[in-house]
Amino acid sequence: MRFSRPPAVLCLALCSLVFSAPPGRAQSGAELHFCLHGEPKTFNPILVDDEASENVRYLTGGVLIRVNRQTQTLEPALAESWKVSPDGRKITFHLRKGLYFSDGSPFSSDDVAYTMKLLMDPQTHSATGDAFRTTEATTIDVQTPSPDVAVISFTSLVAGLERLFDQVAILSSKSPKKEMSVLGPYYVSEYVAGSHVLLRRNSNYWKHDSEGHPLPYIETVRLDIQRNRDIELMRFRRGELQLINRLDAEQFDRLQKDSTGVARNAGTGLDGEELWFNQTASSTLPDYKKKWFQTTAFRQAVSLAINRADLARVVFDEYATPAYGPVSPSNHFWFNASLPAPRHDPQAALQVLSRAGFRYENGTLKDSAGHAVEFTVITNSGNTAREKMATMIQQDLSEIGITLKVVTLDFPSLIERITRTFDYDACLLGLVNTDLDPNGQLTVWLSSGENHQWNPNQKTPATPWEAEIDKLMQEQASTPDEKLRKAKFDRVQQIVAEQQPFIYLINKNALSAISSNLVGASPVALNPQAFWNIETLRLKPSPEMGASK
């Protein structure tokens, strides 16, 4: 029969959970073993735009300035010191002397110049380089007055300039190995597509511990490419892996119950989940629906009706917190602590709706023209947490008479709808924040931005509050004064909390798993949360490794 495929698919799915984990293998005491959740697309640090490649870049790349993932402050790395000019257009680095790349070629300011020119070359199409481009025409000039001084000048101001260098891994201008020659703690020794990436300790790495011992301590790091999170967890339990960088709440809860001490909760993370309505003028939605979605009171009422505490408790087993706004509380500097805490109050929601002309009759909410309020929320299929959240919101909104339909779509179809056809009512998706600085979200907040999801690519702002956000975001991006920038972005957060273009739902906790064999791990909210201090991690020489639970 033609339809014999489904049983086979089901059997394969079930069997893969049971049988596909590879058998335990002997490990040396000096090999750290964990998983990447996808194939690294590139080992060229300039071209990185996926999580797997970014993890490899973090482990291998040497940067001038490092953001300390724990304190969220800047620390000198390849640059001993730096100075930004008062106009925010020039940065002068004083480099460490006597450093060498992993292949033995010497490090100098020429390498900084080479890297920055390559990074800013429009032909390179570097996502990292784009972060430095505050305008289309931004170009750079790099001066190297001596081998240990590099002066980088930008044609326009780059707010939060120093912080951006955390993502810039310096390439060698002379090494024949090109991007495989690195200044970070490890170098890529072996890559087997679909299987693993093997990193070896860079003996030329510049850092030493307080007693003068060279870092990193661990000789090799094996990154297995494993998309299936359940298999990853099983292998961790069998002792084949020493850490899991990100766990979902359910896995974390179970791991915590049966293996005390290995599940680590670093508190509220940067990642959030949000819901937004389609306010695009060109969408094919009926006019009455457009009117609902463009009404601030409607969005506020939906926000009030959603029980975020239940979402955090039921879907994320308490390993999430109700979201305040676009910035997670774990982003210490940029979070606006004066924002009101999110409320769940269906009665207040009904009052807000009533004032906006809606009426609640026999359990159904109707607008002033008599249309029953019902809409569809789309989310990506396969993301269980989002599907559960949508189902819970469905019940929450039914309390104020709104009928919500939940439709799951495969990711490409969903992206097509939210970015091209605009054929949708509302969408529930997550926001992955890797950059602490609000400049990383310019395309989200500027009304002309393509990621201004509720109404992207506007020629002129559709509403006064969007115009105000545009103005504030441009102002904060054009001053090097951090306090002033913070004040401007605080106001943006306040407007967003009032207008609810995005209805922020929860911020997920940063959850990870650390084996008892791994010493020195201290997971944090920022990526890479479990191995940010890779240099100082140690493996216990444990004979039972690979066989322990």
Place this chain on the structure above:
Amino acid sequence: MNAQRRLRLLCRGTLLIIFTLGLFAGSFTHYSYAHQFRDIPNTAPSATHLLGTDSLGRDLFTRLVYGTRISLLLAPAAALLATIIAVILGGIAGLRGGWLEKIILASADLSMSLPLLFVLIALRALLPLDVSPVLSIVATFVVLGLLGWPVSLRVVWAASRNLRGSDHILLAQALGYRRSQILFRQVIPCLRPVFLAQFWISIPIFILTEATLSMLGLGVMEPLPSWGNLLRGSEDFSAVAANPWRLVPLVVLVLTVICFQFIFPGSEELA
């Protein structure tokens, strides 16, 4: 009564019970399949919740019986649709032969070469978003039925082609019977066992296809339950180990599919 007959009876009895549970779901439970008891998610089976609750606190027994109704009513409907298409096209191809036979078989081959799941996913994405959950599941099963005919068609075609040169058909033609008379009086009665077998075989396959789609998150829309989306609760192997009662929908599904395989009447009975 031999062992095979006893097994067949047992399977028929089991299916009858499962069908009864699904058809009269409301009589067996007083909970709504959609209501979330948020204070008690993932509870173990108890007197108040016979199979415990799912991860959102919904009564699992209630969802199972209502899901049974959806899966067991719509899968036979989709199987019937696929079989009717296969019978019509396969019968025409087998009896007429010639260019028409070639076109029909080529269409079947083309259809069989399509990756079914991807076609279903694409069609699902093309559906308007604004349809109700009930309409959405009907559409899903109609699409399944419309795409599920090619393999049955090959079987029907082979059987009807054998029939084309048989003595009694030749005799009917010699006696001057019209084509429609030959079709309804001679061909269809002869092919009835093949039609029935194809119908019965298709039912569990459609059930499993819906389950696969729902496991991918593309089948029956929430909050409606189906066996497929109930099975999603057993995707996470370690979660199942902690809450083994989540496997009950899988057990019911496997039992049903097995029962469907054993209730086939033997060829001697069909003849």
